[in-house]
Amino acid sequence: MPRIIPQYREEVKQKIVFAAFTLFIEKGYHGTTMGEIAESLGVTKPALYQYFPGKEDLFAAVAEHARQEFKGTLERAYAGRNIRDGSAALFDALLNYVPQFNGMYSEMLLLATRNDRLRTVLVQDRTEDIRVIERFISRQQETGLISSRLDPRVLAVACDALANGLLMDVLMGMDRDEAKTVWIAALEQMVRVGP
Amino acid sequence: MPRIIPQYREEVKQKIVFAAFTLFIEKGYHGTTMGEIAESLGVTKPALYQYFPGKEDLFAAVAEHARQEFKGTLERAYAGRNIRDGSAALFDALLNYVPQFNGMYSEMLLLATRNDRLRTVLVQDRTEDIRVIERFISRQQETGLISSRLDPRVLAVACDALANGLLMDVLMGMDRDEAKTVWIAALEQMVRVGP
Amino acid sequence: MPRIIPQYREEVKQKIVFAAFTLFIEKGYHGTTMGEIAESLGVTKPALYQYFPGKEDLFAAVAEHARQEFKGTLERAYAGRNIRDGSAALFDALLNYVPQFNGMYSEMLLLATRNDRLRTVLVQDRTEDIRVIERFISRQQETGLISSRLDPRVLAVACDALANGLLMDVLMGMDRDEAKTVWIAALEQMVRVGP
Amino acid sequence: MPRIIPQYREEVKQKIVFAAFTLFIEKGYHGTTMGEIAESLGVTKPALYQYFPGKEDLFAAVAEHARQEFKGTLERAYAGRNIRDGSAALFDALLNYVPQFNGMYSEMLLLATRNDRLRTVLVQDRTEDIRVIERFISRQQETGLISSRLDPRVLAVACDALANGLLMDVLMGMDRDEAKTVWIAALEQMVRVGP
């Protein structure tokens, strides 16, 4: 790794985050050691501490990184699609993350209770996700595809929660196809224009 | 053969489970040591190992215990109520668990990936929960309070997932009242008799 | 196990010794726990302590037991045989013990340094072994089968040491047949009537 | 990459091995803790684990070290001496090790049954010892000092076994002078040119 260039630092940090991300999702936070992360990068442990003050901070950065990945997914899924197709596409995309989220997502929550930075990240993430969905819903309501009787914010939160809940179900062994069926059905029921 | 009380052992086990439960939800699995559990019981570490072969096994037992607590909650909530009131009651009850579940629920998932017993417990739990909801829905469909057009199983899974998702939201800082509002609204939308 | 009969005690002790012997030779002293010994007898640990004040004492008793087994072997081997045949028979018999002695014999030595009773047993054993061999040699010298020029005691010690040394070699992987060949050849050379 | 001294590591390893050696021969393998070894070196336990992955591996290294010590002894003893004087010198040297080998030698055997590396070391050691003796005997046979009728290999194994056996006798309390007397006498008898 280089010696001088200052903005190179950010690049190295990203490399570390990525390596840590890979390991965290594979073996969980507690199951991953700083040594392993360093080794997977071909550096030594102290090198890590030059970029992150501690394991938790590295994890927070990893969470942010995970977030970026996810955010794109959400927007990509609905882009140019109606709510039905978009939701299906989204869910398919989400399911791809399931095997990874295995250990990480759950531990993020736990750590968030003690790590301010992580908690902030997580909360903001969810907030933003919901806003994206909300905007999408509002647009659909304008075109009449979603009953305008419904509060877009409420609906967005519900969708987000439903997706998360189903994802956890899959994580715990539910059949992916069933989860998807439920997702589509419940969504249709929730957004449908009705009496 | 025990000298006097054969079920004394079971009693002690329950005591240990309870103490461990309290600590696990407070500090998480990794954050809780066998020593702390023992100390909180006024015994020594080896005493614990007379009842549970290891920390993970104790945790699995704790998970089972948590499950029992929850199960009662679910049935009690809907007993003699319609779906609206029952759901509201349920959610209120669930929210009481949130501060506790903080650390535990998430770590259960992680450990479940490696601990067979724990995984089995978790899966069976969810399965049973869903069946309870499903039965309730079926009954409501018979009385016309829920559209019989909907598959009770699908609806049950959706409700379960939605509740779980919202609970995690609260866990991560969402306002409890908002969560409840969403829960009620989404549920009405999902079960409502409609076109 | 019975309650009253006093000399029954000795019988129980023997049972314990035998069970412990089996486990000690299989897994060594440190590798065997009091719990395993008790379990293999279908009793509980405290029961053992009613017969032996501690693990080391039990081990000493086991060593004595092992000794008895061995002593018979020695005498049986030479009974009615000349030194050549007797030695061959003895070595065959000894080799049968090798897989067992694996862990035990070596640990006996170590423990003997701290346990007086055990050390006494071991020393007496060797002393007696040597006396048996010595007597045998003397008798053979009288018949002229062994050079009377040799000190029977010295010869006996040498034979004993040689056998022990070869046994350890086998223990460490030497081919049994080679060990036997060496044993016979060396013995012939040592006892032969010569210039 | 080490900053300055690449072979520094090897140096430290040797220091650890030596400290461990001292403790192992004094208190045996099970009687010595990693903590004691570390303490005797003025370092902490984890430092040890930087050089040896575990206690058994450290022990194996110690065994190798012990071996080196011994090997030199063997060659030095016979160098420039005839078999009689060489053997006497060797035995004197060996006797010096006895108080040390007390605990260690025996436990080496036991551990060797489970530790591949250790077993390999031990076996190779014996093999090499025997080869050294064998070569010496062959040379002596050429000069007629040892009967060329005898198989050098067989004789070497016998000598090695005899020495080991006598050493164990001393270990168990035999008088050192008697052991030496036997050693010399038996050896003379074995190697002597005879009818």
Next chain:
DNA sequence: TATGAATGAGCATTCATTCAT
């Protein structure tokens, strides 16, 4: 900047042994 080495603190687990019953 990065490294080799070291550390402090801890942690699950084991086991011989002892009570109260």
Next chain:
DNA sequence: GATGAATGAATGCTCATTCAT
């Protein structure tokens, strides 16, 4: 005489973190 339960004391080992270089 025997048991279930409990204990005290270790023990090997791990890991995040920090220095000297």
